[in-house]
Amino acid sequence: MLLRQSQSVEWRSIFGSGNGILGGDWILQLRSSSRNYREQKVVSVTRKDQVYTILRQAIISSQLSPGEAIRKELVASQLGVSRTPVSDAINRLADEGLVEIYPQTGTFVARLWLDKIETAQFVRMALETAAIRRTAERSTPELLARLRQNLERQRKAADRLDFEQFYELDEAMHDMICDAAGLAGLREIASKERSQIDRVRRLLLHYETRMIETLIEHEAIITAIAEKDANRAAKAMETHISQMGKLLLHLREKRPELFGS
Amino acid sequence: MLLRQSQSVEWRSIFGSGNGILGGDWILQLRSSSRNYREQKVVSVTRKDQVYTILRQAIISSQLSPGEAIRKELVASQLGVSRTPVSDAINRLADEGLVEIYPQTGTFVARLWLDKIETAQFVRMALETAAIRRTAERSTPELLARLRQNLERQRKAADRLDFEQFYELDEAMHDMICDAAGLAGLREIASKERSQIDRVRRLLLHYETRMIETLIEHEAIITAIAEKDANRAAKAMETHISQMGKLLLHLREKRPELFGS
DNA sequence: CAATAACATCTAACATGTTACACGCTAACT
DNA sequence: AGTTAGCGTGTAACATGTTAGATGTTATTG
Known part of the structure; x- marks a missing residue:
């Protein structure tokens, strides 16, 4: 060449x-x-x-x-x-x-631009908290069973420090919650807006040491859905998503070359 | 041909x-x-x-x-x-x-699909209420001046029953609020997700008889922003956006041929 | 006469040829 | 030495030719 x-x-x-x-x-x-x-x-x-x-x-x-x-x-x-x-x-x-x-x-x-990631984070927060409200209100035993099964597998993945698997299960869980809101095409929109975030999360995987904390947050989310408590579910989701921000700054220190101007 | x-x-x-x-x-x-x-x-x-x-x-x-x-x-x-x-x-x-x-x-x-419009409406609601919270918190005198100027022009357009102009001012107002949230690219995302809704609104223009009500809703939104009251602003926006749903069913009765299966 | 297979036709999908232009370089000029 | 003008190069943007396949129609077959 x-x-x-x-x-x-x-x-x-x-x-x-x-x-x-x-x-x-x-x-x-x-x-x-x-x-x-x-x-x-x-x-x-x-x-x-x-x-x-x-x-x-x-x-x-x-x-x-x-x-x-x-x-x-x-x-x-x-x-x-x-x-x-x-x-x-x-x-x-x-x-x-x-x-x-x-x-x-x-x-x-695309390089990583802090301002764009901030916007993506905002959009994600807005969409997923709104979605989980609907999901909590219309949750079914089937949904809960699937969520709990997913959580169980997350636990196992965390046990054997399988980051990739854990990440995939995490994504699948968020997709489930999105789908369960019962809005056609919402998952596709959410997933598209999330792609910036997903990229960052992937890069963070190997610095990630908070699988246990994440598990607990997920548990809180599922519990709130089980209780059909929309407010608490939304709050739990908000807490969960906002963790990303802190990790992001960590990444910027470790790998500045990935970021734009 | x-x-x-x-x-x-x-x-x-x-x-x-x-x-x-x-x-x-x-x-x-x-x-x-x-x-x-x-x-x-x-x-x-x-x-x-x-x-x-x-x-x-x-x-x-x-x-x-x-x-x-x-x-x-x-x-x-x-x-x-x-x-x-x-x-x-x-x-x-x-x-x-x-x-x-x-x-x-x-x-x-594209034909109009009720389920897609419902999703778009949901996304719009989630994004714009979240955005207006930020905007309310960080509102400036300059922003308020521009919003009030826009509102004044809306009033004039309403007076002379200028639907098109009213519609454009309405759109501009929502864009302003979105921009004022201070998130790079948010307006573009919101506007893209809104395009389905915009199409419906355009079609509704000529059946639209609620410009006065819309004006009042807009006034409530601006007042809440002026008072930096995020909760009230979000509530006012929610009320405003949710009006669309009712009009939509009206359109479906009048022009069924525009809708998909 | 109904079901189906072969055909015709039109369009998006795909392939490939061509052009415009952004950028790095260099040389001339101040 | 710093600035600018011109050139070379590579790529996206654009143009156009070709192919595949989805659909409506017609022919065929029982």
């Missing part, structure tokens, strides 16, 4: 190093044929959707680091598709705030 | 009738050159951005009706651009829920 001599390290893409972070022989599958598309609400999985999913995952999981260049052409060839679906996917990621596109210049994994 | 005999009226695009709703001689301007793009946070205005703005405006203002087909190629030729920026703009609108894309079939202005 040719690099201009003048390019700073920031410009170099790891897509160029070796066989690439996205792995080897990707052959993206197109959806199989089916009639009556418009009537059934089939979720069409096009190539751009698949590219989007792959890149989003790579960014949130920090396989691609903030500030790193994304070379569309390389991504395209690595995934075995043309530039078009890659561009489409990247446009969507730009809307979501996960990449920064500089016209005629380049595309970069 | 050639139409297949079998095409139902739903499929016919008004882009095909006469010189088109988007008007005559559009020549989309590209941004002029400027150095240091990445440092300054200049908002780049590309063609796809312009197409996006034009189409979004057309949809929200109901120049394009729900369910109507959007013919990319016609839009492209009417705007004097190629299909690419049009596709990009439409993808973005699809993310926003303003158009429905059926793969290999067609693109349509």
